[in-house]
Amino acid sequence: MAKPMIEAVDVIKSFGDVKALNGVNVSVPEGSIHGLLGHNGAGKTTLVHILSTLLPPTGGSARICGFDVATRPKEVRRCIGLTGQFASVDEQLNGRENLALVARLLGASRRQAVARADELLETFELTDAAKRPVLQYSGGMRRRLDIAASLVGGPRVIFLDEPTTGLDPNARIGVWETIERLAKDGTAVLLTTQYLEEADRLCEQITVLSEGSVVAGGNPADLKAEVGQRMVTVTMAAESDVPVAVKALEGAGIRATPQESGKAISAPVAAAADLAVVVRILSDADTEIAELALTEPTLDDVYLTLTHEAAGKPVPA
Ligand SMILES: Nc1ncnc2c1ncn2[C@@H]1O[C@H](COP(=O)(O)OP(=O)(O)OP(=O)(O)O)[C@@H](O)[C@H]1O
Ligand SMILES: [Mg+2]
Numbered sequence: 001m002a003k004p005m006i007e008a009v010d011v012i013k014s015f016g017d018v019k020a021l022n023g024v025n026v027s028v029p030e031g032s033i034h035g036l037l038g039h040n041g042a043g044k045t046t047l048v049h050i051l052s053t054l055l056p057p058t059g060g061s062a063r064i065c066g067f068d069v070a071t072r073p074k075e076v077r078r079c080i081g082l083t084g085q086f087a088s089v090d091e092q093l094n095g096r097e098n099l100a101l102v103a104r105l106l107g108a109s110r111r112q113a114v115a116r117a118d119e120l121l122e123t124f125e126l127t128d129a130a131k132r133p134v135l136q137y138s139g140g141m142r143r144r145l146d147i148a149a150s151l152v153g154g155p156r157v158i159f160l161d162e163p164t165t166g167l168d169p170n171a172r173i174g175v176w177e178t179i180e181r182l183a184k185d186g187t188a189v190l191l192t193t194q195y196l197e198e199a200d201r202l203c204e205q206i207t208v209l210s211e212g213s214v215v216a217g218g219n220p221a222d223l224k225a226e227v228g229q230r231m232v233t234v235t236m237a238a239e240s241d242v243p244v245a246v247k248a249l250e251g252a253g254i255r256a257t258p259q260e261s262g263k264a265i266s267a268p269v270a271a272a273a274d275l276a277v278v279v280r281i282l283s284d285a286d287t288e289i290a291e292l293a294l295t296e297p298t299l300d301d302v303y304l305t306l307t308h309e310a311a312g313k314p315v316p317a
Helices: 044-051 073-079 095-105 110-123 139-150 169-184 196-202 220-227 241-251 274-284 299-311
Strands: 004-015 018-029 033-037 059-064 080-083 157-161 188-193 205-210 213-218 231-236 264-268 289-295
Touching: 004 044, 004 188, 018 033, 018 044, 018 059, 018 188, 018 205, 018 213, 033 044, 033 169, 033 196, 044 059, 044 157, 044 188, 073 080, 080 139, 095 110, 095 139, 110 139, 139 157, 139 169, 169 188, 169 196, 188 196, 196 299, 205 220, 205 299, 213 220, 213 299, 220 299, 231 241, 231 274, 241 264, 241 274, 274 289
Parallel strands: 033 188, 033 205, 080 157, 157 188
Antiparallel strands: 004 018, 004 059, 205 213, 231 264, 231 289
16 A cells, blocks of 8 residues: 555544544545545535645544644645635636746746746646736636646645536536646545535545535445445336236335336346346246336445434435
């Protein structure tokens, strides 16, 4: 296992009576993308702020590139890039000026700063817009400039707080590709998102937060296997077969539920091989199958199950 570049150990954060984080553990090795998922107010931004030294933790500890955020904040800041939930670039300046300004703040000479700005504008396909004030940028362009700004110093660790919120599908894919490229080059990425599809596509590991606590963690496939349920949906040739089929399956210990559409029933199955069992039972019961489909669980199922379990609410059907 590679050395963790981002490491949070039992991090606690209270704001007065509000416990925003309840003992959170996260570990991200270099070259890896880690997703922090959770509903509004789950504590995602708070954790990102603690890891990037913007907020002190109430308890627990965190290390970035091996430096403790509480005792070595300067070193931590030197090795991170942060793209906040809300845009932070200067709207009056153009794209090139924004990036060059950040480079200057990080100690580059005027020439180095402009060279670094141009390099990043190229990477983020913003060269054509380099001289336009950011005020005129679209949401997607702004977001790319934001991420570019956090990369000026060539950080080994990057935090992206909801990098694609509000972007159209095309712009979102552009940002995803950028993030994937960063990880390929060895950067450790921690991103927060409310989009399960985004976590599924990008993240090697996911931590699901609910009300400040970790309710699940693992890679997307394992999470789906653990919590999500594979379902088989069988459409019968005739509506009159439905009750017969339900009864036959019940006799074999499989709980099937008739669907609203009339001719279909669905039942949970553990493995794809169970499909054969379902088909045999139904044919032994002299019913006729018109269509058969297996539905894999999605991260949405996992997320709903987990966050409802954590809040003690029933999972909606
Ligand atoms: N500065 C603050 N003072 C008081 N309470 C705060 C402060 N910052 C965050 N909180 C509270 O801490 C909890 C976690 O907030 P946080 O912003 O981390 O959530 P989030 O997961 O990023 O949500 P969102 O998806 O809406 O961005 C919330 O209950 C919030 O109201
Ligand atoms: Mg947030």
